[in-house]
Amino acid sequence: MGSRDDDLRYGGITLLASAEGGRYPCGNSLLVAGTEATALVDPSIEVGRRGRAVGPVDLAFVSHGHEDHVAGLHVFPEVPAHAHPADAPAVRETEALLAGFGMDDAAADVFREELRTDFGITGHADVREVTDGDVIDLGGRTLTVVHLPGHTAGHCGLLVEPDGFLFIGDIDLTGFGPYYGDVSSDLDALEASFDRLRGIEARWYGTAHQKGVVEGREAFLAALDTYAGVVARRDETLLGLLAERPRTVAEVVEHRLVYRPHVQLPFVPTVERRTAEQHLARLERAGVVRAEGGTWAIS
Numbered sequence: 001m002g003s004r005d006d007d008l009r010y011g012g013i014t015l016l017a018s019a020e021g022g023r024y025p026c027g028n029s030l031l032v033a034g035t036e037a038t039a040l041v042d043p044s045i046e047v048g049r050r051g052r053a054v055g056p057v058d059l060a061f062v063s064h065g066h067e068d069h070v071a072g073l074h075v076f077p078e079v080p081a082h083a084h085p086a087d088a089p090a091v092r093e094t095e096a097l098l099a100g101f102g103m104d105d106a107a108a109d110v111f112r113e114e115l116r117t118d119f120g121i122t123g124h125a126d127v128r129e130v131t132d133g134d135v136i137d138l139g140g141r142t143l144t145v146v147h148l149p150g151h152t153a154g155h156c157g158l159l160v161e162p163d164g165f166l167f168i169g170d171i172d173l174t175g176f177g178p179y180y181g182d183v184s185s186d187l188d189a190l191e192a193s194f195d196r197l198r199g200i201e202a203r204w205y206g207t208a209h210q211k212g213v214v215e216g217r218e219a220f221l222a223a224l225d226t227y228a229g230v231v232a233r234r235d236e237t238l239l240g241l242l243a244e245r246p247r248t249v250a251e252v253v254e255h256r257l258v259y260r261p262h263v264q265l266p267f268v269p270t271v272e273r274r275t276a277e278q279h280l281a282r283l284e285r286a287g288v289v290r291a292e293g294g295t296w297a298i299s
């Protein structure tokens, strides 16, 4: 096996340790070994670094089509990768991945280059589509697909049994809070996914980033509440801005609801815009804000 001494083990699951502790642009990749086959889950930059030493790998599973979750897939071009139909195109093709962010052309040009140089993304020929409830049998160990949309439309978790390890991908329980800034993102769907997760009993809840693995349902539920609470905090930030005076969406984007002021990534403006628009739409439906002219104001 290609695991190292500093990798973390949970039953039959190995989490590949990274120098970044899973922090973006890195991520947590899992190796899940059955008696018949070994699955590689969310091949990250760390997999790119280790190369074939990670192997042998028989199949891959990708929770969703974001760059940090497919960065190591090029190490195993011959292996079938599994993803939800809504995100499978982004796993197959760099251009589909890029299109998911809905950036303008100039930002897309910058990010296209980063996908190639920083992430090593090449696209993947053999991508097979899996949906909620599908089971991948590794021999004495199974992976059950749990569709958890919202972050992206095809975002999926994976329940590994008999270990009771639930991989929840980018519902990553970090202080950053939930991300729903893609073209296919949907905040209401994401909150429904949180509710679904609250009902799933597992021993371990594994995230794709620096929060790592949370043990026990009680600790998981507390972490999920804190994480989900960031959505309400963004509402408060937004309402605070509108309380000062009516604002255009561009002004809200400029102030930022999601990223800190110093963060300069090509997708920040579009992510901020889509996030602001979803919050405004929800607050409008709730009768809390209203559009007037080109601005938004407290009702």
Ligand SMILES: [Zn+2]
Binding pocket: 064, 066, 151, 170
């Ligand atoms: Zn993601």
